Amino acid sequence: ATDIATAEIIKHASNSFLATKISFINQVAEICERTGTDVGTVAAAMGMDPRIGSAFLRAGIGYGGSCFPKDVQAFRYTAEQLGVDFTLLSEVERINSGRTGGAVDKIREVLGTLEGKRIAVWGLTFKPDTDDLRDSPALAVAQLLSSAGASVRAFDPVAMEAARPLLPGAELAEDPLDAAHNADCLAICTEWPVFAEVGM
Numbered sequence: 684a685t686d687i688a689t690a691e692i693i694k695h696a697s698n699s700f701l702a703t704k705i706s707f708i709n710q711v712a713e714i715c716e717r718t719g720t721d722v723g724t725v726a727a728a729m730g731m732d733p734r735i736g737s738a739f740l741r742a743g744i745g746y747g748g749s750c751f752p753k754d755v756q757a758f759r760y761t762a763e764q765l766g767v768d769f770t771l772l773s774e775v776e777r778i779n780s781g782r783t784g785g786a787v788d789k790i791r792e793v794l795g796t797l798e799g800k801r802i803a804v805w806g807l808t809f810k811p812d813t814d815d816l817r818d819s820p821a822l823a824v825a826q827l828l829s830s831a832g833a834s835v836r837a838f839d840p841v842a843m844e845a846a847r848p849l850l851p852g853a854e855l856a857e858d859p860l861d862a863a864h865n866a867d868c869l870a871i872c873t874e875w876p877v878f879a880e881v882g883m
Contacts, residue, residue, distance in 0.1 A: 695758035699772055702751045704739040706778040712742035713785075744872060745782030747809030747818040752776075783823040787831065790868055798832035803866035805859055806873020807839040807846045814841045821872030822849060828870070829853050838862040840875050 685693070708726055715722040722742045730737025746752070755772055762769035787797075794800050809819035816822050821839075826849070829835045835853035839846060843855050856862035859881045863869050871878055 695754045698750050698754035699758045701739050702746055702755050703775050705746045706775045708740045708742050744786045745779040745820040747820045748815055749817045752818045783820045786824050787827045794868055800867045801834045802828050803863040803869045804835055804837040805871045805878050806875055808842045808873050811873055811875045816842055816845055824872050825850055836862045840877055
């Protein structure tokens with residue numbers, strides 16, 4: 684039990700720390716890509732250190748949802764108001780916001796162009812086991828691909844109807860294989876367990 688002000692700091696500090704771990708491993712992933720090393724192995728080895736732990740060390744397209752973005756911004760703002768230099772959190776936000784555009788750039792590098800390409804997007808929620816699309820990096824990737832001229836066909840196990848008005852230029856598929864049919868590229872944007880079970 685604690686007072687309200689301390690409780691607020693606990694929540695903001697906890698979520699900001701987890702967001703920092705995500706942004707950290709995403710920057711490590713950039714180094715691994717350029718050195719030909721495996722970020723999954725790096726993260727697994729880091730996670731064996733009990734001081735670090737394996738939670739939130741999964742490289743990907745960034746964090747989203749209703750808590751992390753809001754709490755990082757709130758904690759950074761609180762620090763600024765108190766005259767505390769917490770620019771680390773600004774970097775966490777900057778790294779995270781660049782992940783979606785970076786993912787689209789990687790797809791563009793592989794395909795040469797996005798214009799007229801058919802791209803399947805698996806997953807639209809910000810994480811598996813939720814129907815939450817708020818600040819979803821997966822949804823942002825689908826939107827960026829569509830606005831770049833790609834023909835996007837997306838599937839999410841639970842958020843299809845909620846996503847429909849947010850993806851006016853995209854098609855929504857009935858299942859993962861339907862989304863991937865005749866696609867030039869498949870972007871797995873949310874780690875839904877069902878995607879690991881799909882036989883191509």
